[in-house]
Amino acid sequence: MPGKILIVDDIPTNRILLRVRLMAAFYDVLQAATGAEAMEVITQQAPDLVLLSAGLRDCDSLELCRRITGFCESPDQSGARAAPSFLPDTAPAPPPVLLLSAQADHGLRLSALAAGAEDLLAFPRDDLLLQGRLRSLMRVGDSLQESHLRSGTSRALGFAEAPQEFVTPPRICILTDPTLHNPAWRHSLQAAPQGAVSQHDSRSFLRDVTADNAPDLCLLVLDRSLSSPGLRLLSELRAHPETRHAAVIVILPEPDNHMAADALDLGAGDVVAGLFDPAELDLRIASQIRRKRMADQLRSTLRDGMRAAVTDPLTGLYNRRYALPHLMRMAEHATRNGRRFAVMLADLDHFKRINDLYGHAAGDAVLVEVAQRLRANLRAVDLIARIGGEEFLIALPDTNKTEARVAARRLCRMISQDPIDVPGQDLAVTMTVSIGVAMGHRPQPQLSDPLPLIIERLLDRADRALYGAKACGRNQVTISNTAA
Incomplete structure (x- = not known):
């Protein structure tokens, strides 16, 4: 099975429809009709991802989302989230949550992102985008679980948390084709990011990027007329040694589920399509930066562990x-x-x-x-x-x-x-x-x-x-x- 997914919806028809679609993609499917039942399933069976209806009648879906993800409004500098209080110390990392709604309006999407959800999707008539989201989130799930496991092991051994170093503002690169002219999204991109922002010609960026100016996050603007070169650049970002670990958000000025799904499959962490405002992009950028820093921390821990395994701690020589x-x-x-x-x-x-x-x-x-x-x-x-x-x-x-x-x-x-x-x-x-x-x-x-x-x-x-x-x-x- 490629992963275990929990469906939380109090409408049986919706659960059945989603279950059929997910099982056709070979996912292991769990179901819950209430918030309390969802908590019990998460505690006992540790799903990899939760599909949560935004219209539960027995509880506030957004509050349930906060409880599941352990999301806090002011995460620490490392970007880590606290484990939900209902989970024991030995539990896996909190699963990511996708909210589903009959109408994914803008206000509800902002509230969902602020509550820690990965995204808000309209209840899928065509599940192409949903499946792309699921594959993308399943890909990053292993590293998140490993990071959580190592943190739990350190606590179990009685090691104090390392003091947090000063975290510099993220380096954000806006990559666009110079032939694209759309003041609406260009203004939103420049207004939203919080960090060191620079704009580059997407056709020459990889030629000029170095270890000293490598970005933490790339905002890649794609257009239907330039879909092939844009998606090729996304693949090259994932292959280039200076950008392979950078977070990537793809901006689609117009909704296009096929291009969005392709971008997610090629390594984009998030996709924003159609009209958006700076507040929404801020939330998505913060989420991707948190995930990127968590992955950086995991790689650093692995390097330190390998170094400690082959090094004499007193002299610094090999052992x-x-x-x-x-x-x-x-x-x-x-x-x-x-x-x-x-x-x-x-x-x-x-x-x-x-x-x-x-x-x-x-x-x-x-x-x-x-x-x-x-x-x-x-x-x-x-x-x-x-x-x-x-x-x-x-x-x-x-x-x-x-x-x-x-x-x-x-x-x-x-x-x-x-x-x-x-x-x-x-x-x-x-x-x-x-x-x-x-x-x-x-x-x-x-x-x-x-x-x-x-x-x-x-x-x-x-x-x-x-x-x-x-x-x-x-x-x-x-x-x-x-x-x-």
Whole structure:
């Protein structure tokens, strides 16, 4: 099933008609005849979207819409909405709501948008636009649910919400074809947006857009006579790296359900057709900006999570989870290109006495400084990771034995030549490091050992070389002479 939709209408005929149309599009359909019944269904079955009649007799449909969406008149700077009070903390994100009315007049549409509805549609005689809206909202539903889930997980773990950063006004681009002249909609577009607004020729915009001036929202004006180029531009906005995450509202000076449905299917977040006023556009822009910032926050959370998963939090170096797969890719590349590479295991000498004499804070400061010195004396292409308490893995691609020996000795010298200051204590400690080196060779053609086994053997040789350096008095470099 492509999604689960709840129909809320106290007229059985309307529910039956909508149910038939939605099931023909393979949606899973739920039904409710009253507001109270709708609340129960939402709590128990978590629909992906709600089709709500604007004329319920048992309750105020707009108030019900506010309760379902958790909409508040003054959302926080992140644009997030509070979870409705009737939903438990573990419930999914509030579902989007589409209001349906026999006559979608302008005043009711403004009230619906202000109540948190995605749009107000006339009860569909032709369901082309309705189906386009449903597909568009289902597309963004997964990211909204994921954002809500991550927020709930943070609360469950007892993490405080991160302080909200200052949110700059959105950058809004009005994209029009210079041959279009319609003072009515042009005046409305320029009067409505709240933010940094600029107007561009739609035919040259993508050529000029950069990361520094990339928009948060594009208002794309289409016309029937220019439908093909306009819809093509919409596709290009979704493909261009600087605009693919921007919100897009398509402006149609005249109603056209076919073009509106096509625009929604091609990635537009909203469509405004026919006459509109600045107040309506303001509400639609605010909704799209909220959704865009929520998606930005989710992507940022994913990036931060991936970074945290592969990074040692103390030193900022990569950890074992990242280092071993990267080392395998390095070995595979060396095998394919007939190059050699070096693997080093570096271990601080007598590190335990730092913790014992000066405390763990001093030990942490030593580890951070050693990590910085190691990183500063390696190439950008080299790998360095902290894989144990005071043990570091270093891998140097395209490196022969002589170059590896010189690099390892340089690292020993850079660690030992300057004492390391201990914060909070008027002293500095001198550290040394022992390094074991193993060379990665191009495997013999007859050997067919799997790559993980080759890496395991390589690390074992580097480890035995490290023990050899410790046995020779520490602050030494030992190179394994075992054949690959």
